[in-house]
Amino acid sequence: MKTRTLIGVAALALCAGAQAQKSTADGIAEYRKMLEDGNPAELFEAKGEALWSQKRGPKNASLERCDLGLGPGVVKGAFVTLPRWFADTQKVQDLESRLVSCMATLQGFDAAEIVKTPFGRGEMANVTALATWIAAESRGMRFNLPQSHAQERITYEVGKRAFFYRGGTHDFSCASCHGDEGKRIRLQELPNLTRNPGDGIGFAAWPAYRVSNGQMWSMQLRLNDCFRQQRFPYPGFGSDVTIALATYMGVNAKGAESIAPAIKR
Amino acid sequence: MADPMRIRAQAAGDKTTVRVLMSHEMETGQRKDSAGKVIPAWFIQEVTATHNGKTVLTADWGPSISKNPFLQFVVKGAKAGDKIAITWVDNKGDKRTDEATVS
Amino acid sequence: MNRIRLLLSAVAAMALLAACATSPSPAELDARAAAAIKSSFRDQGIAKTDRLNQDLGQAACSSDKVPDEATADRIMAEALYTVKWPAGGQFLGDWRAGEKLAQDGRGMTWTDSSADPNANGGNCYNCHQIDKKEISYGTIGPSLWNYGKNRGIDDLASPAFAPIAQYTWVKLWNSKAYAACSNMPRFGHMKLLDQNQIRHLMALLLDPASPVNR
Secondary structure (H helix, E strand, O other): OHHHHHHHHHHHHOOOOOOHHHHHHHHHHHHHHHHHOOOOHHHHHHHHHHHHHOOEOOOOEOOOOOEOOOOEOOOOOOHHHOOEEEOOOOEEEOHHHHHHHHHHHOOOOOHHHHHHOOOOOHHHHHHHHHHHHHHHOOOOOEOOOOOOOHHHHHHHHHHHHHHOOOEOOOOEOHHHHHOOOOEEEOOEEEOOOOOOOOOOOHHHHOOEEEOOOOEEEOHHHHHHHHHHHOOOOEEOOOOHHHHHHHHHHHHHOOOOEOOOOEEEO | OOOOOEEEEEEEOOEEEEEEEOOOOOEOOOOEOOOOOEOOOEOEEEEEEEEOOEEEEEEEOOOOOOOOOEEEEEEEOOOOOOEEEEEEEEOOOOEEEEEEEOO | OHHHHHHHHHHHHHHHHHHHHHOOOHHHHHHHHHHHHHHHEEOEOOEOHHHHOOOHHHHHOOOOOOOOHHHHHHHHHHHHHOOOOOHHHOOOOOHHHHHHHHHOOOOOOOOOOOOOHHHOOOOHHHHOOOOOOOOOOOOOOOOOOOHHHHOOOOOOOOOOHHHHHHHHHHHHHOHHHOOOOOOOOOOOOOOOOOHHHHHHHHHHHHOOOOHHHO
């Protein structure tokens, strides 16, 4: 894929003339379409599906009784309703923090240990695989996060404030890049996340497999790397800010079709 | 043992399109880790596809093939219910075989 | 009739109270957000949690509403005051070094090992078009193609040069001097780049020999 990327970029660089800008963007869109066939995210889906029903952990139990918001064991349709309020934990939770809760409660894993584990390693890699499969089970469905509970509404408002929070050495906020229409960084288009950016865009496009580094990225990892690029300090996995931002984006994306797990360059 | 491959084989008339997604790091041997040490080459060298036990495709691969490679090919004369098996062998001698039924 | 009215208003009052109990005021929501931000981050590498402490400008620009005129004026005045002029009045460096810096987006993240400006790039092409030969440019900021040429700087002896050089230096040193909520980082004031590096960027934009002005 590294070779393919190089060839793709070289071919694009050869485009010249006044139309260069349009054909570059078209070329990249074409390249992205080519990548969609055989999305390696499927490897992670398969892994996640197996992990869901496998008896694991100190309690030697599966995750089949895990409640993702639509009742114990209901997976189809759950992804497009998260984050949401959970009565048993008394918290608004996103998919990944909810999986950690279930892995702890049902299987006896140490939640704090999982949260500390870097992305791509150990049980954190399993959380990503599970999230990939659970997202796949809602593919094509439209986002419809509940805002019926007061805490869900409060979390949305907190997320909105976090979205506009200027900080770090570069004075960046999420809004610096994602608060306007039709902007891009280099040649990467930036969705406006203060509203519904459209089907399969922004919140509706993660988890996604990133070809450039061969990694499966969940929303928690996507947010983590956003903050890194914003020159912020390190956001805790499943921390309040990450849940609030996901709620803000998810509610804004109401009605948008989920294409997760997607593929990115 | 490595993660399983995802194989889909779909018949359309006389032609069956087989799509395979393989889980493999495919290290070229050119990259260095953060300490500056070369990450050893680790890539699939041979791929074999069989249709009901008969070899229909062999491929010799090298380090230019991407991580988690995707392979697609067409088999003539396969019909629903037939077995397609894919085997890969890498430069460390690891191998993996997975099977799918033509639908 | 009066008893019914009394009952209705009592019910209404209770509903209002219940509503108050469940929907916090904007100020309360601000406090919740501040608490969430404070508790959600940790130090990592060179990126410490003190980076979350906001100065006047950052705080005033942290919403979808622009700050009021008085606040905006104050932010811009304070920003202008921070500007340090180049040693010896030498505004320009080497445009070739400037192009390299403009292409480089590295620095100051938690995966960067040093906060030294010499480890940092200017990040410029991420947001701006600069040299037309570079097709991979962003659109968060305006195009800087022909920056010096468009401002009448055909040679460095031109009378147009001095005021434009000063304006551009201020913009690079502390962008908030001219736009209180500018999206552009404050390269000099936040010690992202040093004087020499900013001189190189100045040359990229203003030197008539720079490809940007050809």
